[in-house]
Amino acid sequence: MESPLFDNWWGHWGVFTAACIFGALTLLLVFLWFDRRYWARFQIRVGPNRYGPGGFFQVLADGMKMALKEDIIPDRADKVLHGIAPILVMFPVVALFAIIPYANARAGLVPDLNIGLIYIVAISSVVGIGLLTAGWASSNKYSLLGGMRAIATIVSYEFPVVLALIGVGLMAGTLSVNGIVEAQEQNGWFIFMQPLGFLIFFIGMMAEISRSPFDFAECESELGCGVNTEYSGLRFGIFQMVEFMEGIFMAFLVATLFLGGYSFPGSLGTLPEGAGGTILGIGFLMLKVFIVYLVLGWIKCTMPGRLRIDQWMGFAWKGLLPLAVLNIFIIALEVVAFGGGADFPAWAMLINIPACVLLILLWSRLWNTGGGRVDVRAIR
């Protein structure tokens, strides 16, 4: 990849910004189509199969329908905030794709950013502001409740996610996302070296992106449509799109941080130089992203319900947060004791996998949901 275009920063920026935006949108088509067909199989349905081969263009048709529909702004809504909320939700999700290394340190917008993990944490939280804005500006109680639930979820689950990311950073010795992939290339995938961190990150991230069954921003059965109740037309389409793009981004993040990113174990993993290696790396990454996305869809389809909001908050603060702290503690000790050695991955796996099982068993016994019926007279 030593072409002049990529040595020129602005050329690099232009190419990869376009690639991030259009790549994300194209991926959306593929994943959304697959998601809908896959989801239908879980529900003993066929799914959309009329428009295009295997119903592939159904997503496009739906998007077009959304775009052509009337964009209704409620009379009592805050028109400015109501208008910019979808954009506030949209842009961080697209911006997050900048950090992903697709095939090497140069394939991607800024994959070698030295504060990569901090960038992820910071930008992904901006979505919450957009959701709250949408909920507040709609002048609808359902929207407001949805926005409040979304922000409460994001604030609570930010902690376990960040702490799980610290574990990754500690083990890799860098915050750069590409550095983390390279560390996994050397040591082994972090899903095996810190399974507890992986699980915490996975659950926390699902909560942060309001992925069903943790879709507290939407809560269809309770809040009608949550934050997007008062949205229609293209703006509603953007909210829907963001929901799926966040899912895809989460799959990218999990694949990159815990499943070795573009690297692959064995002799296949030694990527050749030049364009061939780049394409192979992107292929490996996409394969992993696809598998993670399948797991996400699987969880979405088979969970019989979501927790109540107080149980859900309790799960973050009483369940995931202490586990995440313990996870960092264990990993830090390991890094101090065995760090840098050739036997470090073996030790990490030997300690962390049993520790993960034991801690989860222990917490499932200790953890109590609490909540329950409130004495209403005490409130009044």
Add this chain to the structure above:
Amino acid sequence: MKSLEEREEVIELETDPYVLNIGPHHPSTHGVFRMRVLFDGEVAVDVEPMLGYLHRGIEKLAETRTYTQAIPLTDRLDYLASMTNNVAYCMTAEKLAGIKVPERAEYIRVILSELMRVSSHIMALGFLMNDLGSLFTPLFYAAREREKLLDLFEMVSGQRLLYNYMRIGGVSQDVPERFVKKAQQFVDEFPGYLDEIDNLLTENEVFRMRAEGVGALSAEDAINYSCSGPVLRACGVNRDIRRDDPYSIYDRFDFDVVTGENGDVYDRYRVRLEEIRQSVRIVKQALRDLPGGEVQTKHAHFLRPPVGEAFSRIEAPKGELGFYLVSDNSIAPYRFHVRPPTLLNLSPLRDMIVGWKLADAILILGSIDIVLGEIDR
């Protein structure tokens, strides 16, 4: 100038309760039920149900029709269990006119009523899961089972939702030959599918966390509110009209009355699940004993029952369904009154919901298994 302490009292954090209007076009109100709930944050403080969005004046309409013409109107009461509505109405009219029903028709009525109960309960479970927040997956599996039942009903009546199959003095036509075979096949296969649903959902951690203890109703309250059906039995009250006041030929069948303990959402779910198994048991026995013969007693085309009144009740899927008819010896009932189970099951709604959170309120409403066609009439 106030002292700091006085000002502290003024700016003490106060929360304003707010009214949230749930329904009539909310996704989880099972039709057009509407309730205005006063919330303090997420906690429900007071509930005000508002009915009447599906009022069609069925009782009044029935008084302008002949006794037979009123049967299709009863279909539209509890439209998820039309057969049992037909049965309840026809039984009352037969009681009023003193008509005896042939043996075979009684068996057909029992078979179809119990299949209807299976269909109604399995949909109740599916919708309950939807209210819990699942993305339709359990509902589709429930609907798959209901689909087979609808095929059976279509076989006997030609309709899939509003059957209009029962007649005063029997049923409109004999069941086709293949119905018995298909019904037998269904009751043989169905328990396996039900076990599948049972294994997946009953012990599920998320479901138990959400449902156990939620919306608990004491047995005393349930009786005082005149609840019936699964809602009453979940509270531990052992009462089932099929056994306590046997109508039709229910005294010939062997089945258990299922009761819960706590009267919460989880117990209502379990009672429904177990009742489905008992219904399948009854259908098996009835199919085994199904006699031949007539299915319809001959009577005048325009029925003119003697002056008087009659009330009879059955154990419908959702509870005790009663019809009250007054005759003035004309071709139309003088008074036509329905005792709907779900309206009375809905009456303790406030007691159940107050103190629970928004998500629980939806779940509790779902666990009562309301059908608005019956509540508003």
